Amino acid sequence: MNELKLELKEKIIEQLNLEEFTVTDIDDDDALFGDGLGLDSIDALELIVMLDKDYGIQLTDPKEGKEVFQSITVLANYIAEHRTK
Amino acid sequence: MISLNGNTLFENKSEEFSTLIKSAYKDLDINYPKFFKMDNLSKLAFICADILINNSAKNESNIAIVLSNRASSLDTDRTFQKSISDIENHYPSPSIFVYTLPNICIGEISIKHQLYSENSFFIFDAFSPKELWVYAENLLKTNKAEKVLCGWVDFDENDYEAFLYIVENEGQIHHTINEIDRLYHTQ
Numbered sequence: 001m002n003e004l005k006l007e008l009k010e011k012i013i014e015q016l017n018l019e020e021f022t023v024t025d026i027d028d029d030d031a032l033f034g035d036g037l038g039l040d041s042i043d044a045l046e047l048i049v050m051l052d053k054d055y056g057i058q059l060t061d062p063k064e065g066k067e068v069f070q071s072i073t074v075l076a077n078y079i080a081e082h083r084t085k
Numbered sequence: 086m087i088s089l090n091g092n093t094l095f096e097n098k099s100e101e102f103s104t105l106i107k108s109a110y111k112d113l114d115i116n117y118p119k120f121f122k123m124d125n126l127s128k129l130a131f132i133c134a135d136i137l138i139n140n141s142a143k144n145e146s147n148i149a150i151v152l153s154n155r156a157s158s159l160d161t162d163r164t165f166q167k168s169i170s171d172i173e174n175h176y177p178s179p180s181i182f183v184y185t186l187p188n189i190c191i192g193e194i195s196i197k198h199q200l201y202s203e204n205s206f207f208i209f210d211a212f213s214p215k216e217l218w219v220y221a222e223n224l225l226k227t228n229k230a231e232k233v234l235c236g237w238v239d240f241d242e243n244d245y246e247a248f249l250y251i252v253e254n255e256g257q258i259h260h261t262i263n264e265i266d267r268l269y270h271t272q
Contacts, residue, residue, distance in 0.1 A: 016122070017121040042180050049177070053176045084087065
């Protein structure tokens with residue numbers, strides 16, 4: 001699980017162009033949106049594409065997305081349970 | 086090279102735009118993390134506009150923006166096209182797609198400087214001072230804006246150029262087509 005969390009941090013920094021962050025700046029339980037990493041709605045769409053492309057998970061319910069993207073811990077648990085890739 | 090009123094502010098020998106613009110961002114001490122999410126055209130327009138507004142129109146709100154270029158958003162359009170060309174690997178990037186319009190760079194400038202003003206983006210074959218002059222004069226004479234940020238910001242692969250200026254009713258240089266053309270050619 002820790003390996004997946006690290007992988008997610010690296011992907012988020014790279015794919016969302018968070019140039020001023022390193023993996024050590026992101027705690028597992030930091031909020032990804034709002035006061036945490038400060039991601040926006042376009043970032044959310046990019047994360048949905050990443051889930052589909054890299055883990056074979058398709059999110060279609062916006063409410064589900066809001067829950068899944070709470071933090072790295074929540075996201076990693078969700079991926080571990082639902083991944084097809 | 087980036088210059089303001091003929092004075093060099095930043096110079097870097099790098100031929101790669103991404104290296105150069107990142108270096109300019111750091112050197113000019115611009116603290117705006119969203120910069121790194123922008124496409125190349127927006128990065129170019131954003132940095133030049135930021136320098137100009139901070140120098141001569143800081144904290145002003147009624148600044149219209151009239152920009153122009155030749156390549157529209159073609160550079161980002163190509164990147165997006167590549168991302169959707171393989172049907173077997175079809176994952177369009179939302180963050181690239183939002184920059185497939187040239188006037189998005191005006192939005193980035195407006196967000197940073199809290200501008201809720203008139204704006205337009207024109208596509209011309211080449212730098213066209215007459216059209217910029219007509220539009221800026223109209224905005225000022227009809228009191229639609231107190232100042233107008235005008236210019237040319239073009240990006241196509243690694244070929245890029247930006248020339249921006251601010252016009253107001255009581256400016257230091259007379260606002261004429263010839264003066265705009267002269268300043269463009271002396272940059």
